[in-house]
Amino acid sequence: MYHNMKDAIVPPSSLRRSPADRFLSPEARCYNPSMRKLFFILLIVTGTLLLSGCVKKVPPPGWVAKIQSVSPPLGPEEIFSLPEGEKVSLSELLRDVAEARILFVGETHDQLDHHRIQLTLIQELLRKGKTVVVAMEMFERLQQPTLDRWSEGLLTEGQFLKDVDWEKTWAMDYRLYKDILDESQKNHLKVLALNVPRELVRKVAEVGVDGLSSEDRVKVPDMNLSDMNYREYLNSVYRGHKEGSAKGFERFYEAQCLWDEGMAETLSSFLHSPEGQGKTVVVIAGKGHIVFNFGIPKRLYRRAPLPLKTIVLKEWEKDLGEDKDLTFASGRQPPGDYLWITRPNPPEKKRPRIGVILSTKNSGQEGLEIERVIPGSPAEEAGLLPGDRLKAVEGKDIRALREIHEALAEKGWGKEITLTILREGETKEVTVTLPSRED
Secondary structure: OOOOOOOOOOOOHHHOOOOOHHHOOHHHHHHOHHHHHHHHHHHHHHHHHHHHHHOOOOOOOHHHHHHHOOOOOOOOOEEEEOOOOEEEOHHHHHHHOOOOOEEEEEEOOOOHHHHHHHHHHHHHHHHOOOOEEEEEEEEEHHHHHHHHHHHOOOOOHHHHHHHOOHHHHOOOOOHHHHHHHHHHHHOOOEEEEEEOOHHHHHHHHHHOHHHOOHHHHOOOOOOOOOOHHHHHHHHHHHOOOOOOOOOOHHHHHHHHHHHHHHHHHHHHHHHHOHHHOOOEEEEEEEHHHOHHHOOHHHHHHHHOOOOEEEEEEEEOOOOHHHOHHHHOOOOOOOOOOEEEEEOOOOHHHOOOOOOEEEOOOOOOOOOEEEEEEOOOOHHHHOOOOOOOEEEEEOOEEOOOHHHHHHHHHHHOOOOEEEEEEEEOOEEEEEEEEOOOOOO
16 A cells, blocks of 8 residues: 565664764774764764755756746637647647547636636547547546436436536536537537546545445445655645545545546546547546646556546646646656646636535435535634534525525625524524625
């Protein structure tokens, strides 16, 4: 599971010497312990000073400086070929990825431009005569029959959303993905459901793989947990998520690897199947599953060593060169084959948030349970707690996450909003002040 080290053979203490011993006389070594200690300290200090004068800070790769030079107003094609960092056009990118069987496109889920780019890539590949499959993190394997019916034109949008239980499955604004799914139905493109059941990921985050029942353990794919660079990267992510459901880093790490390995296994099975022969697969997933090849790409290549390319989409912000999602492994490798800097969502498309993570599990109880309250958020300041059940917003009953998003958007930035919650069997009203647009 992890790197092992063989036990060292340690000589008896009478035969061992400190690093300073070879600079001391036998008398000093044997009869003057205080002198020996002082000499050892002086040696460390002197060595440290010498090293500090010799070691120079390694400059960042050249591409980092090039992306830092990007500033508004941004054009629609701020694309950088890595590791050189040369700016390229969409047509040049398409020419380079022409022979790839798998094209990973890593997104930030709520960014409008990211989904526009994904749609453009699919359309351009179709124009070039490719038979395209759209593989999506957003759906679980068991939903594949529904996705197939959608691609065949056998479902209306309303029936599709009901059958995949979109609110529970992904709980993001469907309009972000609507054009991609409409394009898939229009051209009868297969939409491949990548994900393992989220309930399985949740269980691993809570009890670890070893804590799973025998029934659940057989659902776990072959997992490589020995990538030290990925562990380091996820540890940097974990420090920002340590109040989540994962009980300790090891379980968090196992849950993330399960996510990645599960999607890689789904891709590999499809690519090896008769249906997958000769197809070009466009993988749509969060960029965290793609950057540095740590997540899905490396795990797919272990199973199916086929030509692949990675495109990381990143919304512009100040200090791009310090973003760990781009530069964490800059001394080792770039985040992808291409980095595409995009315009952030326009202010009018942004919606206020109160800072809670709600459970989508149907427990048969009223409202939606708050799983987590984000530290420093308006929800925390208003006194909301994990375990509270959100029943209504401004007196209107809430049955779905979408209704909460719509209520917050309607209320607007910087306004007060009244939530009705159920806490320990008692109904309460809590007033939350929504953040200002600047916040």
